Amino acid sequence: MPITVLAEGEAPEGIGIFLPAIYDIVWSLVPFLLIVGFFVFYAVPRFTKILDQRRNVIEGGIERAENAQAEAQKQLDEYNRLLAEARQEAAGIREQARQEGAKILAELKEQANAEAARITANAHAQIEAERQAALHSLRGEVGSLAIQLAGGVIGESLTDDRRSTALVDRFLADLEASEAASATGGSVAVQRGKAGI
């Protein structure tokens, strides 16, 4: 029977039935110690070492990833801040430009107005001067013409210069007065003018 290998084929007696044979004890100790020693000093330490290393690597990786993420977040915040600043600055510049543009426009308008006013004033002055000049020359010509005509009509030469001049002046004054009256629109003035002529 393989289950009870007896030493040298002898049947054990008494307590010997329960005690393992010496060779069993010896040869059981060898594999036993080998197995225990192997696992205690080789297999399990290597196993736990590898597990620890792997955990460290993974934890380190996670930590690195977290750091990188935090760094990226910081940079993103920085960029956002810079962007906001830039936007604000741009808005400020735009506002300033708009204000300056408006100011320049207003100045130009004012200048143009002033120029226009100046030109108008000049033109008025010139027209007035020309009118005066025309009036003056007309007055001289009309005076001498009228006197010649009148001299021809009345048949005598109005040689007396002082008198003729006074006459012409009075006539012209009348004429002007009648013109002024007609400009204000009164029929009386017209009649007066007619009567004056």
Added chain:
Amino acid sequence: MNRIVLVKLLATAVLLLLFWLGLRRASLVPGRGQNIVEVALGFVKTQFADEVLGEKIGRRYLPVLASMFFGILALNITGIIPLLNISPNAIFITPFLFAILAYVTFIYAGFKEVGPGKFFKNSLFPSGVPAPIYIILTPIELINIFLVRPLSLALRLTLNMIVGHLLLVLCFGATHFFFLQADGLDKLFGIPTLIGGIVFTLFELLVAVLQAYVFTLLTAAYIEQSVSEEH
């Protein structure tokens, strides 16, 4: 020196070789062999060390538990391997050595983790019991913890292996007899015995793993009782 000793040495050699091959070039990124070894050791680590003892104490006793589980398993499994056909654990001395290891370990654990005084007090005078009960409880606990525990561990394993071996011998011996020596229709009796042999071979595979598991789990539980503050 006999066949069982040879089987024992062979099983030991194979076990050590397998684990050595798996862990020879242990690296952070495991290869195929290392993966298998890691799964095996990881099983012991989670099932016994972490689960029963907790990570911190479990780590300290993992080498003992691992050598116990794989040693017993390797010596059990030879019972169903053709040509070997015997488990060295069917000889009392082999399981008894593992039982002595368990015994020494749980007493050592008690001494180391909680101190001798507290270990013996927790073991022999468990708290939460009315004082007079100690008169019967303490002797029982004394016998239970310091005598029955190692013997029961060793005997449970030995008897399981002996019975398993007997069953297989019976089945295959009967099959052999019926097929080769029986007359006429009696040969047909060989069929159920052969089927029985196959079934019991599978059953013995289960028993081999289960007994290694039970042995190691009980050892872990004993260590846990030794190191706990109160129980």
